[in-house]
Amino acid sequence: MRRTQVGLLAAILVVALNACTVGPAAPGASLTIFAAASLSDAFEEIAVAFAAANDGVTINYNFGGSQQLAAQLNEGAPADVFASANSSQMRVVLEGGRVISGTEHAFAYNRLVVVVPHDNPAKISTLHDLARPGVRLLLADRAVPVGQYSLDFLAKASVRPSFGTTYSASVLRNVVSYEDNVRAVLTKVALGEGDAGIVYTTDAALEAERIARIDIPDELNTVASYPIAPIADSANPELAQAFIDFVLAPAGQAILVKYGFIDVREAREAGFSGGGFVRMASGCGATPRLHLASGVGRADTSAVLTKNPPRERGGRGRGQEAGGAQNTRLRVLRG
The missing domain is CATH 3.40.190.10 (Periplasmic binding protein-like II)
Known part of the structure; x- marks a missing residue:
């Protein structure tokens, strides 16, 4: 500062x-x-x-x-x-x-961002990679605000030709756990218990040394x-x-x-x-x-992997x- x-x-x-x-x-x-x-x-x-x-x-x-x-x-x-x-x-x-x-x-x-472990073992670099078979995705439960916002993002992406109508379904098939709150998603991703998760930008800043982030474009995001x-x-x-x-x-x-x-x-x-x-x-x-x-x-409209700067x-x-x-x-x- x-x-x-x-x-x-x-x-x-x-x-x-x-x-x-x-x-x-x-x-x-x-x-x-x-x-x-x-x-x-x-x-x-x-x-x-x-x-x-x-x-x-x-x-x-x-x-x-x-x-x-x-x-x-x-x-x-x-x-x-x-x-x-x-x-x-x-x-x-x-x-x-x-x-x-x-x-x-x-x-x-606040707004959403995708986070991955810092070493990124699944080699996730774009939002499209979330739909790749075998990716272990962590989301908050849909009853939690960030969980519903995550589903909204997937729905918005699925109506865009660049993602395709099956994008949301393909991503949701990769969900291995629905967590009770956003911090649980962040912690598990930082520990490597999942390949990716969707959290708030403020949460991503808390684990700058252990995660990398993929920004979600404005037109797909929720404020x-x-x-x-x-x-x-x-x-x-x-x-x-x-x-x-x-x-x-x-x-x-x-x-x-x-x-x-x-x-x-x-x-x-x-x-x-x-x-x-x-x-x-x-x-x-x-x-x-x-x-x-x-x-x-x-949000970076290119939606590609960026290292999270230390907070x-x-x-x-x-x-x-x-x-x-x-x-x-x-x-x-x-x-």
């Missing part, structure tokens, strides 16, 4: 930390946040920054497939905030009465909208809304962009914000157009605390 970018991010964090605070948190105050698995790294860093502005807050995360989280919420699981990887699972929770209509906001966008909302019966509604405001504010958006997500402003300007609750929460200011990760959301981690290891948040308490549950 260039020095000027680091300075800009630091300045944004200072402004947003002052804006998105609800004052001294009550002793023992905590939030339980249900969030899609693809958000785990970005949200863990957001929790550290948010807690730095709200002393004494404990953030409890439950990460998992959006459909699993929605089911848990509609079964009555206690929570304060829900962040989904698509609008349909947010709608499930809305219909279940756990979220009030009009309180949800799109806060990030996934991520909505967030407070739970209607939250035990701490003011703090829950403050967390959402923080995610939508410059500090939260900068962290999401750092991890490869497309921010709300860029999505609007690019014209692919349809279908996903594009509203901004008030109270923490507008989101700036800030690019810390180049090329996010710009900048800003000098922090996973779970390490940022400056000013040494007392942050963070508990992570893996759904």
Whole structure:
């Protein structure tokens, strides 16, 4: 990351930390946040920054497939905030009465990419190779947002002469496992337990040293909208809304962009914000157009194998605390 970018991010964090605070948190105050698995790294860093502005807050995360989280919420699981990887699972929770209509906001966008092990034993170099007999393909279950988006990609490709009408069926015959969430697909591919998988671009960045990627062209891809909302019966509604405001504010958006997500402003300007609750929460200011990760959301239309560039981690290891948040308490549950 260039020095000027680091300075800009630091300045944004200072402004947003002052804006998105609800004052001294009550002793023992905590939030339980249900969030899609693809958000785990970005949200863990957001929790550290948010807690730095709200002393004494404990953030409890439950990460998992959006459909699993929605089911848990509609079964009555206690929570304060829900962040989904698509609008349909947010709608499930809305219909279940756990979220009030009009309180949800799109806060990030993502897109698909094909990943293969770094040594690429199956010699996969184009999207056409996914249909080759003998390829071991890993997909997320269709009930998971990324799983449905993967099927949408195959359907779009199958109506194009360059792929042929049998492309989708041929690819699906190669599926050896349907996983519960996108991180399971990524992990198995990185470990060599499959020849290829379809994940989000943000997930691919996490395993830059162990995978290579094949970009999916814009016309075949899906831009996934991520909505967030407070739970209607939250035990701490003011703090829950403050967390959402923080995610939508410059500090939260900068962290999401750092991890490869497309921010709300860029999505609007690019014209692919349809279908996903594009509203901004008030109270923490507008989101700036800030690019810390180049090329996010710009698929290579040649769709050939490229090595995944190492993701900048800003000098922090996973779970390490940022400056000013040494007392942050963070508990992570893996759904």
